[in-house]
Structures are given as C-alpha cells and as structure tokens.
Amino acid sequence: MKALFRKHSVFILAMALALGVILLGLMFPAALDRYSIRIQDLILEHFGWAYLLSSLFFLVFCLGLAFSRFGTIKLGNDHEKPQYSYLAWFGMLFAAGMGIGLLFWSVAEPLHHYANPPARINPSSGDSASFAMQHSFFHWGLHPWAIYIVMSLAVAYFSFRRKMAPLISSCFYPLLGDKIFGPIGIAIDVFAVIATLFGIVTSLGLGALQITSGLASISAIPDGFTTTLSIIAVVTVLFLLSSMTGLDRGIQLLSKINLLLAFALLLFMFSVGPTTYILNILTTTVGNYVSSLLTMSLSTNPFQGHEWTKNWTLFYWAWWISWAPFVGIFVASISRGRTIREFILGAMLVPTCLTFIWFSVFGGSALHLQLEEGVDIAAKAVENTSTAMFELFSYYPMGEALTLVAVVLLLVFFITSADSATYVLSMLTSNGMLRPPNSKKIIWGVTISSTASILLYRGGLEGLQRMAITAALPFNFIMLLLCYCLWLGLRYEWREQRYPAPRLDPEVPQEEL
Amino acid sequence: MLRSFVLPIHPRTPRQKLIQLADFLVTFKPEKVYLIYVYGGDKVRRNLLLEEVADYLEQQGCAVEQVYRHGHVASQISSIASQTSSAICFVKRRDNPLRAALSGSVTSDVLRLSDQAVLVHKAKLLHTQNPHPSTLMYATNLKYADSTCLKYLNHNVFTAKHLIFLHVGARAPDPETEKKRHRSIMVYMQQLAEKCTDSFEHIEQLEVVGLRKENKIVRQARKHKADLLIVGKLDGRLWPGSMSGSMVDSLHHSSPCSLLVIPRLD
DSSP: OHHHHHHTHHHHHHHHHHHHHHHHHHHOHHHHHHHHHHHHHHHHHHHHHHHHHHHHHHHHHHHHHHTSGGGGOBSSOTTOOOSSOHHHHHHHHHHHHHHHHHHHHHHHHHHHHHHSOOTTSOTTSHHHHHHHHHHHHHHHSHHHHHHHHHHHHHHHIIIIISOOOSSTGGGGHHHHGGGGGSHHHHHHHHHHHHHHHHHHHHHHHHHHHHHHHHHHHHSSOOOSHHHHHHHHHHHHHHHHHHHHHSTHHHHHHHHHHHHHHHHHHHHHHHHHSOHHHHHHHHHHHHHHHHHTHHHHHHOOOSSSOHHHHIIIIIHHHHHHHHHHHHHHHHHHHTOTTOBHHHHHHHHHHHHHHHHHHHHHHHHHHHHHHHHTSOOOHHHHHHHOGGGHHHHHHTTSTTHHHHHHHHHHHHHHHHHHHHHHHHHHHHHHTTTTOSSOOHHHHHHHHHHHHHHHHHHHHHTOHHHHHHHHHHHHHHHHHHHHHHHHHHHHHHHHHHHHHHSOSOOOOOOOOGGGO | OOSEEEEEOOTTSOHHHHHHHHHHHHTTOOSEEEEEEEEOSSSOOOOHHHHHHHHHHHHTTOOEEEEEEESOHHHHHHHHHHHHTOEEEEEOOOOOHHHHHHHOOHHHHHHHHOSSOEEEEOSSOSSOSSSSOSEEEEEOOSSSOHHHHHHHHTOTTOOOSEEEEEEEEOOOSSHHHHHHHHHHHHHHHHHHHHTTTTTOSEEEEEEEEOSOHHHHHHHHHHHTTOSEEEEEOOOOOOTTHHHHOOHHHHHHHHOSSEEEEEOOOO
16 A cells, blocks of 8 residues: 555655545535635735846746757757757747637737736827736736746756656756655656646636637537536547547647648738738837836836736736746657757747747737727727637638637637646656556546646636636745756856866875975 | 974963964974064054963974064965965964954955965864874865875875875766766775875775765765865856955865865966
C-alpha cells in the first residue's frame, strides 16, 4: 500500500484535493462563490503589487537570459537540431497562445475597456478607445509570454539538457537536491496539477458556453444547458479517442487546418473590414504600448482606478500564472533543440506580434463599428461577453459563415486544448513519463469534462476560476524560485566549461615561502 | 613561513587575551616577534601593555622587537609584516558593530591589504586546554593553489593530530552530474590527503553543498570541533561579491575558532 502511494502520490493527492474542491462547488456552490470572492479580493487587494513586480521581473529575466552568456546553451544536447522547422514551431506557439480565450476577448476586451475604463478616463470616448487597445495589448502581450517562457525554459532545460523527468519539481534540484523526490517535490507537482486542472476546467466550461451561444446565433439549436452538455460530451469523446488510439495525426491535421482557418478569418476581416483604420490602430497602439510598457507594468493605480486594475490587470496576471504549468510544459515539449536565445526571442516576440495583429483586426473592427458607424456594439459586448464576436460578424458580409468558421475554430481549439491538458495532467501525475498510461488519460479527461459540466449546471464554475486565481499566489513564489534555480543551473554549466575539473597546482619553490 | 610574527597591540586589547596569544605563539618557537603599536597624532605615546607583553615573551625565551609607527594602522602593520616576512596575529575580539560600520575594522583591512599569512586567534579554544590546536580544518575551493597551503599544513609547528579537508560547493543541476562532481572532488581531496599522511594521524575529507559558503564552513567547523580553521585568500572576487566583502572577512567575524588565512603567491 505504501509503495503504491509512493508511486502514485502526486496523482492521489492531486485528485483528492481537486475532488474536495469540486465537491465543495457541487454541494455548496453559493458558499464556494462567497468565500472564493472574498479570498480573491483579499489576494488581489494585498498582493496585487507582487503580481505586477513578479511579472515584470519575469520579463526582464527572460530578456536578460536571452542576451546573456547563457543564450547559446541548447535545450538538448549540444549537437541536437530542433525537432520542428521555424514555421511549424511558430504555428504551434501561436496555437498554444491563441486558445479559446483570444478568439473571444479580441473583440470583447477592447469594447469592455472602451465602455468601462478607469474613473480617470471618460467612457465611450477617443481616450477610452486608445486606452482600450493599449491595455488589451498589455494584457495579452509580452508579460503572459514571459510568464510561460520562465516555466517552459526551466522545464526544457532540466528535462532535455540535464536529462531529468519533465516535472516542475525537477527544476528545483540545484536548490533542494534529493529533497525534490520527497514531500517538497510532491507538493510542488500537486500544486501544478491543481492549477492546471482548475484553469482548464474553467476555460473549457466557459468555452463550451461560448460555442453554444455561437451555434444558437446561426442555427435553430437552442442556447441551453443541453446543448452545452452535448458539446462537452462530443469533444470529450473526440479528445479521448485522439489521445488513446493514435488519432493524434488526425488532430495534428485538424490543428493545421485550424490555423489556416484562423489566418483566413483574419485575412478576410482585414481586407473586408476597415483596413486603413486597422493599420492605424496597430501602428499607434504598438507605439503606445512600447513607450508606456514600464508605466503599465508597475501601475497599481492606488490613487485612481485601482478597482479597474484589480479586476483586469491583476486578475489577468494571476490567471496567466495559474496557466503557466500547462502552457509552459506544452511549449517546452515543442522547443527541443533550440538555443535559449532563440527560444526566448521566438516564443516571446512571434506570438506577441501575431496577437497584436489579431487584436488590431478584431478589436479595431469592433471599435470602428462603434466609433465610426454608430453601432452600439459595446453595450452588447458588456451585457454578454460570449456573443461579442458573433455580434461583430453579424455586421459583415457572410456573417453566418464567419460565425460557423469561428465555431469550428473554437471546437478544434477546445479539442486540442483538452487533449494537451489531459496529456500534461497525466504526465505530471505519472512521474514525468513521456507516454503516460491510457488509464490516467481517461481519468483526467473524464474529470475535466464532468467537472466542467457539473459546475456549469450547479453554478460553481466562476468559483473554480477564483480558486485557480488563489492558487496563483503561492505559485508566483514557486516561479520566482524557479528563476533562481534555472540561473543556478546555467551558471554551474557555464563555470564548468570555464573552470574544468580541479588538479593540484605545480609545487611552489621552498624559497618563496 | 610562520618563523616570525607581527603582533599589533592596542592599549584597549584585554591583557589576558594577549597573554594567551603570546602562549600560543611561543609554541611555534618563533625566531622573532614584532610587537607593533600604530599611534595617532604627532607625539609618540608609550604603550604600557606592549611593554608588558614584550617582557612576558622575553621571559618565555622569544626574541622581541618593539615597533612604534604612525599613520594608517592597517597599512603600517601590513608593511612591517611584508618587510620582515612575518605572519600577522590578531586577537579575536567582539567588535562594536556600529563602530566597525563607521570606522572600519583593522583586522578586516589587514586581511584585505596584507600579502602575509594572518592568524586571528580565538583565546578560548573549543575543546582543549592545550593552547595548541589539535584539530585543523582546511577549507579548499579547489581554485586556490593548494600546494602552497599544503606547505603550511605540513609545517612542523602544527602538532595537531586530526586534519579535515573541507570543500563547500554548488550543487550540480542534475543528480548524475552531481554524483560525478562529488566523485571528482573526493578523488582530488584524497590526493591532498595523501600529501599530508606523514604530518597527521587522522585525515578526513568532507564535501558539502551550499549556496552561502561562509555559513557552511562555520557550521562544519562547529560540528567537527575544529580548533583552527585554515583558508586561502582569493583576491579579485566578482560582482556582487565584491560589494558584500570577501569570504575571509566574513569568516573572521563568524568563525567559532581561530582562523589562519594563507596568502596567495603569484
């Protein structure tokens, strides 16, 4: 029994903890809601500054490493070549970064900020539009990618180059030594599993709601829980099949088609929409973003607009940190063979640039409708975030086709995200096995889907999201320590190359003494 | 090497501690002991304590020279030591932290400036009534010229029976490399030990990992009840270490026993 527990300790503990919280959400959704709101408020109120400082630190740390003497170290053996070409790698990074959230928030977020900016800015004005785009770039730009890169770089370095298990606890070896194989390592991995699980359940649950809204807007399918449940069931079957029966190739093909669809959608909106307006927005917002990056990075706005900062920026930072294990491990797995410099600059700049373009096209199009065409789309977006994108499409030619394309995109992202999440959770709870057993994949897959369904029905999904935010606080400190451990490991390697193994120096003549 | 000593005498140094240091020095059978007093102001002031210690040493059969100098204390001490090729001895005493922060510490300055061996003597040795140390601990960083230190360790002035080689290093990034690192260090320390078998009855090799080396050295010295801690002086520490001070400076404050700092020979 003891041996069994020791072998599956992360799985057992993570599952027990997760089920505990989920049961709480099931049996006492109102209580979970109440307490999770209070805890989240407390954390964001008292530790929001820590999230801002940490995120800026991660950004500076990444850039510092990229341009340091460690930049030429490979994430793998010295003569290893990258697994994927640049194009394939950028495509997968973009897919990892896009996800369900970006599709919706690229329209909803700028409109939200436009209609409800901080108190110091007049709502529904030119200033609020400029503020809206700038802060959308800020929330989805360099900082989240810096957070992911810290995690993925550490995992990639210690697993590919130092040949350790691809677990987050492995990254702490320079600091903790063999203690990573004991309770401390187990605790770190359990934390990572919990953060990943809560994050993916919340995203998939909310994503299913959004798909339901989309389908309801273009067809006779009712916008109700039955539809949502059916979507979750279909997606679950598909991603479980994919992960177990070697339909992986089919999923890879679907992912590539998905990326092509996404680009096609982007191109259509750019060319059919207000092209010049979009380009103006992109140019101006990039300039504003770059010039105000430091100010935005450290603004808790204690005198004005603190509530807004808490509800958006701090919430986002906590959310990205809770996603770091999942996205980090995925990005690490596709980046073997790259140098540290290549990895950091590629993984930071390319997805960021593509995100900026995406926001400019979709967010810019929505603002154009609002400001130039006199359509009050912002009010509708604020009222129902999940329909904002579909609302935008309704003002474009072939609106229904665009909605259908968006729904297909969402479904495939849903499947690939769930597939990746199931794999990451199975791997983290199987001592880092690169091919975890199918039983674990089934268990985690079913857990994710059933939890999302039940909490959607009972109303505990937002509570779970707040629990993910709560888990981000200790995880923030774990990530700071991760930076230190990574630096220790790289420094050791560099010193070994510079100062090889010790030998006794030649004898010093007696006279000199 | 350890044939003559420079002993700075400040009028406020406790007499008992100086006598104990003198007893300790006598066991080295020095050729000469230079008692130095660096005074401030223009007038030479008589140092009665210095004269008392000089008389005591002469009664023990040591040749003594009293030296009075004027100027920067640490520089004068280092200069005399360098001219006479003598090791410098200090009595370890509890510094007032505020005074040390404002006006500095002569011992720290001498450790930084001097190219001669420096001995900071702790009057009350840990575990023996014998004034001579019985357990030596040599902390090696594997970069310093261990051959120079081995000459000191094998010197016949030390009648210690037990020698401990200690290395404090950074842990490797993964278990396999860590095993190799540990093995190579133990092999190297075994080579060091083989060069000292004639001088010591019992030799031990210890390898410890840690980030703050000074703390680990002090902890091991305490744990193994070392009577004398020997370290080499490595100049040219990189930033940010150069801002926080050298390891030797840190050890001289926190060492639980007497400390011998061996200079680097270029």
